[in-house]
Amino acid sequence: AQRVTQPEKLLSVFKGAPVELKCNYSYSGSPELFWYVQYSRQRLQLLLRHISRESIKGFTADLNKGETSFHLKKPFAQEEDSAMYYCALTQGGSEKLVFGKGTKLTVNP
Amino acid sequence: NAGVMQNPRHLVRRRGQEARLRCSPMKGHSHVYWYRQLPEEGLKFMVYLQKENIIDESGMPKERFSAEFPKEGPSILRIQQVVRGDSAAYFCASSPSSRSNEQFFGPGTRLTVL
Numbered sequence A: 001a002q003r004v005t006q007p008e009k010l011l012s013v014f015k016g017a018p019v020e021l022k023c024n025y026s027y028s029g030s031p032e033l034f035w036y037v038q039y040s041r042q043r044l045q046l047l048l049r050h051i052s053r054e055s056i057k058g059f060t061a062d063l064n065k066g067e068t069s070f071h072l073k074k075p076f077a078q079e080e081d082s083a084m085y086y087c088a089l090t091q092g093g094s095e096k097l098v099f100g101k102g103t104k105l106t107v108n109p
Numbered sequence B: 001n002a003g004v005m006q007n008p009r010h011l012v013r014r015r016g017q018e019a020r021l022r023c024s025p026m027k028g029h030s031h032v033y034w035y036r037q038l039p040e041e042g043l044k045f046m047v048y049l050q051k052e053n054i055i056d057e058s059g060m061p062k063e064r065f066s067a068e069f070p071k072e073g074p075s076i077l078r079i080q081q082v083v084r085g086d087s088a089a090y091f092c093a094s095s096p097s098s099r100s101n102e103q104f105f106g107p108g109t110r111l112t113v114l
Helices: none
Strands: A003-005 A010-014 A019-021 A024-026 A032-038 A045-049 A072-074 A083-090 A097-099 A103-108 B005-007 B010-013 B019-024 B031-037 B043-050 B053-056 B065-068 B075-079 B088-095 B109-113
Touching: A003 A083, A003 A097, A010 A019, A019 A103, A097 B031, A097 B043, B005 B088, B010 B019, B019 B088, B019 B109, B031 B075, B043 B065, B043 B075, B075 B088
Parallel strands: A010 A103, B010 B109
Antiparallel strands: A003 A024, A019 A072, A032 A045, A032 A083, A083 A097, A083 A103, B005 B019, B019 B075, B031 B043, B031 B088, B043 B053, B065 B075, B088 B109
16 A cells, blocks of 8 residues: 655654655655755645655655655755655656645754 | 645544545546544555546555545545544545556544544
């Protein structure tokens, strides 16, 4: 069965420090991977997807098929990055998103 | 574009009552998805609909739950004879086509069953 694992429920860093939010998945085919973010009192929104290979708000994520990982990274965290982050995948041919449980990131001043 | 609208935002029901959750997709979007988030859990897919059609209902509980997306009006997620375990946040998302893969989420409806 498809599964997305985010091992850290909570992650706290100081402003300016590097941050890495971990995401591992189990899926036998070729999934498409996403990171969604939910800022306080806002709705869930797409942050980035692996096929775009782009950097959004300083965040990047590389799909590592060997390690089945899609970790989210940012070299210098900002206070406004504090939010809930969800890793998700879609399975080939299907539109449904499979989400991890989320990681709450807190960036301290 | 106001984005995906969901109402009500909060809904309280007693055990055995019915809950109706509404979702209006973004303008121009004809694909709707419903997800449920239990406390301390991630969002779990329930159902995917296009206008007047259920495309994938593999995440829907076998009993008491139904969904529709009529030709006119919002998509409705209906839960009959609610139980305490139905208490959760229910999110709707929409996309303009099945190929876009980006789903735009609504603010959610928080259902509390007393």
